[in-house]
Structure formats: C-alpha cells, structure tokens
Amino acid sequence: MEGKMDVRDYLRRGLRDLWYPVVASWEVGSAPLGITRLGEHIVLWRDTTGQVHALEDRCPHRGARLSMGWNLGDRVACWYHGVEVGGDGVVKDVPAVNACPLVGSKCLRSYLVQEKHGAIFLYFAADADNVPPPFELPLELEDTEQYSHFLCTAEWKCGYESAIDNVMDPMHGAYLHAASHSMAEGERSAEMQIVPTATGFVFEKTKQRGVNFDWVEFGHSGALWMRLSIPYRKQFGPGGPFWIIGMVVPVDDSHCRVFFWRARKVQGWQRDVWRFMYRTRLEALHWEVLEQDRKVLEGLSPHARDNEFLYAHDAGLARVRRIMLRMALSQLAAQSGAEAAMAGATA
Numbered sequence: 001m002e003g004k005m006d007v008r009d010y011l012r013r014g015l016r017d018l019w020y021p022v023v024a025s026w027e028v029g030s031a032p033l034g035i036t037r038l039g040e041h042i043v044l045w046r047d048t049t050g051q052v053h054a055l056e057d058r059c060p061h062r063g064a065r066l067s068m069g070w071n072l073g074d075r076v077a078c079w080y081h082g083v084e085v086g087g088d089g090v091v092k093d094v095p096a097v098n099a100c101p102l103v104g105s106k107c108l109r110s111y112l113v114q115e116k117h118g119a120i121f122l123y124f125a126a127d128a129d130n131v132p133p134p135f136e137l138p139l140e141l142e143d144t145e146q147y148s149h150f151l152c153t154a155e156w157k158c159g160y161e162s163a164i165d166n167v168m169d170p171m172h173g174a175y176l177h178a179a180s181h182s183m184a185e186g187e188r189s190a191e192m193q194i195v196p197t198a199t200g201f202v203f204e205k206t207k208q209r210g211v212n213f214d215w216v217e218f219g220h221s222g223a224l225w226m227r228l229s230i231p232y233r234k235q236f237g238p239g240g241p242f243w244i245i246g247m248v249v250p251v252d253d254s255h256c257r258v259f260f261w262r263a264r265k266v267q268g269w270q271r272d273v274w275r276f277m278y279r280t281r282l283e284a285l286h287w288e289v290l291e292q293d294r295k296v297l298e299g300l301s302p303h304a305r306d307n308e309f310l311y312a313h314d315a316g317l318a319r320v321r322r323i324m325l326r327m328a329l330s331q332l333a334a335q336s337g338a339e340a341a342m343a344g345a346t347a
C-alpha cells in the first residue's frame with residue numbers, strides 16, 4: 001500500500017469529485033489529443049457524431065501514448081502495434097494477433113464527458129464508483145438567450161491554487177491592473193465583507209460597487225467556479241456589465257489551465273454589434289490584463305504559501321482555502337477508509 005498522502009500534496013494535485021473544463025471545444029478535432037490534467041495523462045477524440053471521448057492515455061499493450069495513434073471513430077488505435085480501444089476503455093481489437101485474450105477487457109479508465117459553453121468538461125472522481133453530482137454553472141453561461149459569451153483559455157506556469165487565489169482577490173484590480181482599460185477607476189483601499197450564498201459566498205468591498213473589480217463570488221455546484229462583474233464604458237458596445245466566469249483546472253503540481261468566459265446580457269442585433277466589437281477591439285485589451293495576472297503568478301516565490309502574511313483583503317481567498325482543505329480532508333479520509341476496508345477483506 002502506498003504511504004498516506006499529505007493533504008497539501010493531495011490539494012496541489014487537484015480536488016476530485018468535481019467537473020473541470022479541460023480544453024476549449026475547438027481544440028478537439030479529428031486527431032486524438034493528449035493532455036495532462038490533475039497529473040493524469042488523458043487522450044481525447046471526437047467520433048463521427050461529434051461526441052468527445054476521454055480515456056487514460058496509455059495503451060494497455062505496452063504503454064504507448066494512445067494520443068499518438070489514430071482516431072477510428074468510436075475507438076482509437078495505438079500507433080505502436082495497432083491495438084484498438086473504445087471510448088469505454090474496453091479493448092475492441094488486437095489486429096496483430098488472432099483471438100487475443102485482451103479483446104473485451106476493460107483496461108483503461110474512461111472519463112465522463114460533457115461539452116458545453118465552448119469547453120470540454122471531464123468528471124474526475126475520487127473513487128471510480130462515485131456518481132457525478134448535478135453540474136450547473138452560473139446563469140450568465142447557462143442562459144444563452146439572454147447572455148452571450150466568449151471563452152478565453154490559457155496555460156499558466158503556476159499551481160492552480162494561485163490562480164484561484166488571484167480571482168478571489170478583488171483588491172489587486174486597483175493596483176496590478178490600474179493602467180488597464182477597465183480597472184483604472186475607484187478607491188485604492190477598501191473594507192471587505194463576506195456574504196454567504198446558496199452555493200458559496202460573495203466577497204465584496206463594503207462601499208464600492210460597479211466601479212472597478214469590486215466583488216467576486218465563489219460557487220461549488222458540481223464544479224468550482226468564480227464570478228465577478230466589471231463595469232464597461234459605452235464605447236465598448238451595447239449590453240449590461242461585463243461578467244466574467246472563471247474556472248481553473250490543475251495540469252500538474254506547478255501548471256494549470258485557466259478558463260475565463262466573458263459574458264454580456266445582450267440580445268438581437270445588439271448582440272452582433274457587441275460580438276463584433278469584442279473581437280476587433282476588446283479581446284486584445286483583455287489579453288493584456290490577463291498577461292499581467294500571469295506574470296505576477298508565474299513569478300510568485302516558490303514557497304509563497306509558506307511565508308505569507310495575509311491581511312483583511314485576503315479573507316475571501318482564505319475562506320476558499322478552508323473550503324478546499326475540508327474537501328481534500330474528506331476525500332482523503334474516504335480513500336483511507338476504503339483502503340482499510342480492502343486490507344481487512346484481504347487479511
């Protein structure tokens with residue numbers, strides 16, 4: 001039996017029993033795609049109906065990367081000796097051998113897949129038998145009649161926890177992004193408060209709203225997400241405030257992939273105007289802001305978490321850390337309970 005995993009290490013690798021976005025929809029074409037998420041190598045491909053499949057990226061024969069192989073629709077074929085594995089993780093054919101006993105056996109872990117809001121989401125179970133929770137994201141993504149969005153995603157060389165901390169920290173808007181198109185206004189100091197919600201909480205400035213990055217919400221509804229809004233100048237087109245829904249997926253201990261959906265409540269011809277203006281003018285400005293975040297996070301001291309001095313503005317991120325720590329502890333406890341039961345059964 002493996003040694004007991006430290007809760008910090010477990011968290012750094014990624015919480016489970018959650019849905020995570022792993023790539024944007026456009027990234028999965030006809031060739032199998034190999035990615036790493038939560039430290040796991042995964043191969044994704046699309047079948048002829050457009051459905052995406054996700055499997056452990058390891059050929060059951062001798063371990064070649066299936067993502068180097070061929071998309072045969074409902075299955076992938078390994079490049080090395082042609083073994084074919086279905087989206088369910090079951091070996092369908094071993095063309096090099098007659099009546100190979102490998103055929104028909106479930107050799108690989110398969111992932112539940114959902115494609116929505118322009119992204120591919122996978123369910124990462126703590127235990128293979130765990131049933132995925134219902135999974136819903138904020139209204140600004142789910143209600144496509146009222147809202148329109150763009151997804152922007154990027155890989156950052158920092159642990160995913162730093163990327164979450166960053167979004168849970170509204171005060172950095174007035175400093176790090178002070179020279180940006182959207183966060184130049186407002187007070188440079190504030191008192192903050194926490195207001196509970198049905199799925200998490202809001203962390204907000206007590207005296208300023210609708211001026212800068214003034215509030216952020218953390219939610220847990222089958223997936224962990226954050227939401228905020230930033231006011232927009234008229235020159236950037238029609239629609240209400242600019243909504244940002246953020247999610248982060250761990251790649252490995254020191255890399256993550258961020259997903260930011262930018263949404264506006266806008267319909268009809270105004271939606272077309274806004275989408276045109278976003279593509280032509282706003283998108284570049286947004287990337288500039290995100291680059292500022294990326295630079296700071298990738299430059300954080302390697303042991304930043306061990307040498308922090310948190311103050312009142314960090315209450316939001318401290319609360320998220322506590323929530324995630326509790327989730328990690330309960331997942332680890334369930335794991336060691338299962339291991340103990342197994343040891344008892346085989347003793």
Ligand code: FES
Pocket residue numbers: 059060061062063064078079080081082083
């Ligand atoms: S390693 Fe894949 S078929 Fe041999």
Ligand SMILES: [Fe+2]
Pocket residue numbers: 166172173176177289293
């Ligand atoms: Fe930022």
